[in-house]
Amino acid sequence: MKVNQNPVPEIDEIRKNNTSGLMLSSGYGGGTANIEYGVETSWDLQLFDPSMTTPFTQVVMKSNYNSSVVDLFKRKNAIHPFLGTFYQRREVYKRFGFQTFRTTDGKDKNEKLKYQKKIQKSDLVGDNDAYKNVLWQLNKERRGQFINLATMQNHLPFTDKYNEYPFEAFGQAVANPERKEQVKHYMQGIALTSKYTKDFLDQLDQYQRPITVVWYGDHLPGIYDGDNMNDYYVPLHETDYFIYSNKYARSNKYARNHGDSIGKQTDHVQVVSPNSFTALALKQMNQKVSPFYAMMTQVTEQLPAQSRGNNDTSDGLLVDKQNKVLKEKNLTKKQKELLNDYRLVQYDNTTGKHYLKNMHFMK
Template sequence: MMNTKWTVAPNVDVKYNIFTYTIGVRQAMVLVNAIIFLLFLKFIFSLTNRYWFSTIVASLLWIIWVVANRIKIGIRNEPILPSELSMIKAWRSLLGMVDGWILLLVVSVIVITIPIIYFLEKKYRLPKQKWYSRVAWLIIIPVIFSSVTFLNHEKSVIHIISGGIGNDPTFYNQLAGAQKNGPTQQFLNNIDVEVMKKPSGYSKERMQQLKDKYRKVAADINKDRVNKFKDQVVIFNLSESFSDPNRVPGIQLSNDPIPYIRQLKQKTTSGTMISAGYGGGTANMEYMSLTGLDLSNFSPTLPTPYTQLVTHRKYNPNIAQSFPEAVAIHPYQGVYYSRTEVYKRFGFDRFYYLGSKYKIKYKKKIDRSPYLSDETAYKNALDQVKQANNGEFINLVTMQNHFPYDRNYYNNSDKYTPVGEGIDDYTRNAVQDFSTGLSYTDTAVKDFISKIDKLDKPVTLVFYGDHLPGIYGGVDMTKYGIQLHSTDYFIYSNKYAREHGARNLVSKTEYVGPNDFIALMAKQTNSKVNAYQALLTEVQEKLPVATLNTQKSTVNSYNTHTEFVDNNGKIVKYKSLSKKQKQLWEDYKLLQYDMTAGKNYWKNN
């Protein structure tokens, strides 16, 4: 069920039939999953002391769990992870993303099962457990499952036993992990999380030296800068799935859905953003853009910093803290990726989302789309821009172009039909609907920029797509990895900002990472920086873009698999970096470790 093809080649050269591989090669993990299921069943039986109820309910829950993983794999190419359990609060919207026939089938099975359980419990009563046996199992089973909190500790007993049996977490590719270990064991593999490996030389003294070093760098940078963040209005606009379909090999649209943005990119700071995800990973791109920290430096057991890291730390440095006021706007549910808690810990003053006390004022949908439009997002953002008395930071995350793309949401989508051979019906229909959404984004951006250009306050918009939609399944990612991880970005400063020091950037901006946006924005707005932002500036100017393995669609990778992309869009190896570049990369990792997993010496010194 975790495979999308009849053959699989997980880290081996030869391809296996999925049944041969599962039963013949991974039989030990099949047994492990069976034991996990039996322990789960035994726990419910000990809790209820009703055999038929326990057996049927446990089996149904297990089937639902497997099917839910299969659905997510079809959408995101990865199984369910522990970090996503926080999204259960938004169960209504999650169900809205599932095909109706699946929900109907689940409800039907539940309705049919209830009288069957009642009949079996009445007709075929089996002996019940003794009270002391029940108590013993209710203690033993949680103790067994609690051992997974040490599963990734290299010297722990559970780690040694697990590895000996054949458990292979494969954190750099969660889908392969689910295929090797089953979705349940892979879920358990991700519970014991290490944030980041400690870089060599990390100490209080070393961090003080680094801070002193980059204070001097900041002083040099600031000699030529005239503005301050406290006087600027800056918008970081994550545009859901925004990316040019024409960039994808084999895809050529009959009409251009983004003529305005394409023209605008020729006139202002712009280029290609290398995304660490494909088909998903929105919150990770958002995290990188707001903090300037790189996902590839984290441990492979930390696929989602928002839910696994930020919500557990009091100190979370980010760009919003440099402004007198910070506002977040997301015209959708606020619980996804724990954004309500994340924004609090980031220091945002207000978060506007559906159901919040700070209301989404404008609400417009397009045709049959269930999502609020980008026009809606920009109108709400414009209100905040107009209300800003001094400097303000706005984090705007749109929702209009979110999946699914096969529901025929828009009218006249055939205007953007992909032409060419070998395009299947699903891809053709999905690309048409997605591209139609892009055309509405293009129009909304044009209108928004025309409005901020009329304001007598400095406004800078950092616009970027977070990842490509997962609709190009026929394109070989091992061959076209860079293209499938390339989205569009631009930075636009309004007329007033340009008259007061803002300037377009023309060098080393063709390829950037989301963690570069703080430095790029500071440079474009001509704003002074602190030591932390000075280091980010050095990274943006002097290092190639760091990202995860572009040949994978997964959201995380081994630390040693960090990939570098130069300003020509070519992959370069770490060993080819100069001595100064390697030292800068080590400084950057020390800063990231200190701010996310270390003692916060940088802050406290």
């Protein structure tokens, strides 16, 4: 597929100047909460049995212990400019330890979404207002906090939502007129996201406190066509991500008080799994880490990105930093040992007896 102009120039510029690359997603056309689960817990969906389709409901809701990045913070708040009932998010987030979860159907003071203006002709809250909710939460809580935002602007259906459509697409993937129209509408949506994201980061640069953002697309929309789509399984499961530290976090003033920040990372970041983001962010912030996140740093730097493969078996998909597909049998002995260690840790925490929790391995 070719397009007549780049719909996301601002995001491309942000990615060029910050830690960034491609995220190997487990979803295509859906599965947002599954990618969320991988990001928040650092667990790999590929290591679960294929019958595990929705870990929010099949793991989190059935366990009294769910370790995640949320555990690293005293204050943690979640924002979702949509209904809180999808994927049982309201109950799941409570189990993760979020103190507030603000949605469009929120009832009390900890659940009411401050800004929820719909974008142009769409029935979904725009990313500009989604970001305004994050800024509101930052201003409400002056101390350190973790904020989780899951946006909705670019969710399906991809119909006539906007005031203008300057983008055109050509090629086999959009040979069907209906597909072509959907892609055109989708491109306008991400073009707006690109502008709103730059504005959001510019505003974060005004804060005189360190702020680090992990930003990623959860999955691509299922709006492409063609007889040989299976040949493009990997690119159909790759989305953009970046990790951005605001101006204060990069300043000499902050470095004098807290130690030098790593800043932009260039090694081991070209293709990553969702479970790598916390380790990458902690490294960028130059934070002291637990044994678990030390292991996750090794997983991120030494193992290929992992996801579920297109045969829906336990084989999985391994993609290296050069974006080449590998087989597990081709890993080095050291890589196989690390992968086995990671599997054991995930098993203990999700299915086993939580030995590592009692050993203070996780945090």
